[in-house]
Amino acid sequence: MPDEPFVFIAERLWLDFVNSDDATRHRGAERVDAFHSFDSFIRWMSAVRALDDDRATAMLRRAQQQPTGASATLHEARRIRNTLRVLAERGGAPPDRAAQTAIGEINRILGRSAGSRSIEPGPDGSFTRSFVTVGDVFAGLLIPIIESAADALVSGELVRVRRCADPRCRRLFFDSTRNGTRRWCEMATCGNRAKAARHRRKEKLTTGTT
Numbered sequence: 313m314p315d316e317p318f319v320f321i322a323e324r325l326w327l328d329f330v331n332s333d334d335a336t337r338h339r340g341a342e343r344v345d346a347f348h349s350f351d352s353f354i355r356w357m358s359a360v361r362a363l364d365d366d367r368a369t370a371m372l373r374r375a376q377q378q379p380t381g382a383s384a385t386l387h388e389a390r391r392i393r394n395t396l397r398v399l400a401e402r403g404g405a406p407p408d409r410a411a412q413t414a415i416g417e418i419n420r421i422l423g424r425s426a427g428s429r430s431i432e433p434g435p436d437g438s439f440t441r442s443f444v445t446v447g448d449v450f451a452g453l454l455i456p457i458i459e460s461a462a463d464a465l466v467s468g469e470l471v472r473v474r475r476c477a478d479p480r481c482r483r484l485f486f487d488s489t490r491n492g493t494r495r496w497c498e499m500a501t502c503g504n505r506a507k508a509a510r511h512r513r514k515e516k517l518t519t520g521t522t
């Protein structure tokens with residue numbers, strides 16, 4: 313998807329993953345699923361550095377040899393994404409059945425992973441965790457995402473997970489502001505729209521027009 317500038321605004325990998333179900337194209341004019349194909353899913357994972365370039369290329373090659381495995385993997389990624397969205401949208405509410413289901417999914421994926429972990433330095437001085445599975449090549453793809461969600465649960469971050477204040481926007485993010493005051497996914501889109509609407513209301517009031 314060459315005209316798809318992936319947007320990473322959530323400050324947490326697992327929340328950016330959830331937001332991929334509501335990506336935008338053509339400067340926000342069209343809303344799309346960023347995982348509309350296995351290839352787009354891999355490109356997203358590569359863009360967010362949950363996969364390094366060599367492994368991403370290997371995955372795309374393997375997908376051509378094993379199209380059924382690739383489409384099952386894509387299907388699972390979308391299903392897990394729905395589950396994680398439910399968990400994220402609950403925020404800090406006490407655990408209920410939906411949360412239990414999500415935790416069950418997280419544990420299922422963590423439990424089936426056999427492989428090796430490493431830390432890899434990036435060109436900009438940052439570091440990423442990498443996980444290389446043994447056995448089924450597709451099996452470990454979701455591990456970095458799931459680990460990010462698990463970290464959020466363990467560290468009690470769910471209370472700081474918010475949904476964008478624009479009701480038309482489904483994006484979620486981690487609010488890292490000191491006072492917990494972040495309201496918008498992005499100032500450039502939803503934040504500015506709200507600001508413009510406030511401005512219009514104010515003008516109406518001062519001019520007395522209705």
Ligand SMILES: [Zn+2]
Pocket residue numbers: 476477478481482483496497498502
């Ligand atoms: Zn928004």
